[in-house]
Amino acid sequence: MAIRPILMHPDPRLKKRCDPVENIDGDIRTLISDMFETMYDAPGIGLAAPQVGSLVRVIVMDCAKSENDDPEPIAMVNPQVVWESDDLNIHEEGCLSIPEEYNDVERPAQVRVAYTDTDGAAQEIACDGLLATCVQHEIDHLNGKLFIDYLGPMKRQMITGRMKKRKKERAAAKSDAPRPNRA
Ligand code: K2U
Ligand code: ZN
Numbered sequence: 001m002a003i004r005p006i007l008m009h010p011d012p013r014l015k016k017r018c019d020p021v022e023n024i025d026g027d028i029r030t031l032i033s034d035m036f037e038t039m040y041d042a043p044g045i046g047l048a049a050p051q052v053g054s055l056v057r058v059i060v061m062d063c064a065k066s067e068n069d070d071p072e073p074i075a076m077v078n079p080q081v082v083w084e085s086d087d088l089n090i091h092e093e094g095c096l097s098i099p100e101e102y103n104d105v106e107r108p109a110q111v112r113v114a115y116t117d118t119d120g121a122a123q124e125i126a127c128d129g130l131l132a133t134c135v136q137h138e139i140d141h142l143n144g145k146l147f148i149d150y151l152g153p154m155k156r157q158m159i160t161g162r163m164k165k166r167k168k169e170r171a172a173a174k175s176d177a178p179r180p181n182r183a
Contacts, residue, residue, distance in 0.1 A: 002034050003041050004052040009098045009163050015144040018048075018055045021077045024120055028058065032075045032118060035060045044096045046134040048141030051097050059138035063131045076115035079139055082124065084108035091133040093147040101159050105150045107136050 007014055021028055031054055039047040039060055049058040057078045064072045089109035094102045110128045113135055117123050127135050137147060148156045 001037050003038050004034050006038065006042065006047075006051050006096050007053055008167055009095075009146060009148075010160055010167075011097070013053060013055060014050055014097055014141070014146065016050065016055050017144050018050055018057045018142045020057050021116075024077060024116070024118060028056070028077070029118065031056070032058060032060060036062075036073060036075070039096075042096050045130070046138045047096065048138045050141055050144075057142045059135070059142065061131070061134050061138060063129075063134050075118050076113065076135075076138075077117070079113050079115040079135070079142070081111050081136065081139060082114045083112040085110040089133065091130070093133065093137060095137070095147055098146065098148060098159065098163060101148070101162070103147065103151055103155070105133075105137075105147050107133060111136060113139075 031049060031052075035047050035049065035052060035058070038052060039045075039062065045063050046059065046061040049056050058075070059079060060073065060075045062071050062073045064070065085108045087109040088106050090104050090106045092102050093105045094100075109132060110126065111132050112124060112126050114122070114124045140146070140149075148159050151159075
């Protein structure tokens with residue numbers, strides 16, 4: 001198990017369409033395990049594989065109602081929305097790859113998602129509420145789409161500008177950091 005670094009927007013890998021998983025092998029199982037550890041550490045309620053630099057169609061979520069509720073971890077391989085409601089819902093969204101930026105996004109209120117589970121079995125679940133928002137947000141990541149792509153161009157450019165500045169400041173801070181003495 002390992003916590004993996006989360007890619008920060010802007011990053012070309014976050015704009016790529018991810019490849020389907022052909023075989024749920026040991027590498028995919030390790031990726032899923034690391035994604036859960038990374039998500040809980042962030043903390044977040046969802047995470048998509050491209051956010052940790054793996055351009056494959058895998059997402060993990062845990063939308064348990066509150067910290068007092070039992071965790072509800074779910075890993076989806078090759079998830080697909082197979083039905084969406086006409087009813088829409090607006091939810092404030094954030095993203096672990098775009099920290100400290102939150103905006104309302106409108107999405108179908110209910111969706112049905114077909115996917116393969118970690119045992120290789122075909123599954124299909126009905127999602128509503130926060131799970132519906134989260135699963136659509138994560139599947140967007142697999143298609144190279146970020147929640148800021150639903151905002152107007154001005155807002156999107158402002159957020160991207162702030163993220164570029166933060167990445168530059170973070171890189172500068174890293175290069176100024178004292179290097180450990182090498183024996
Ligand atoms: O993909 C991610 O970056 C994980 C998100 C998933 C998410 C975004 C928006 C709405 C629901 C889930 C992180 O968990 S961000 C944490 C968060 C949770 C609820 C609302 C806003 C932000
Ligand atoms: Zn996100």
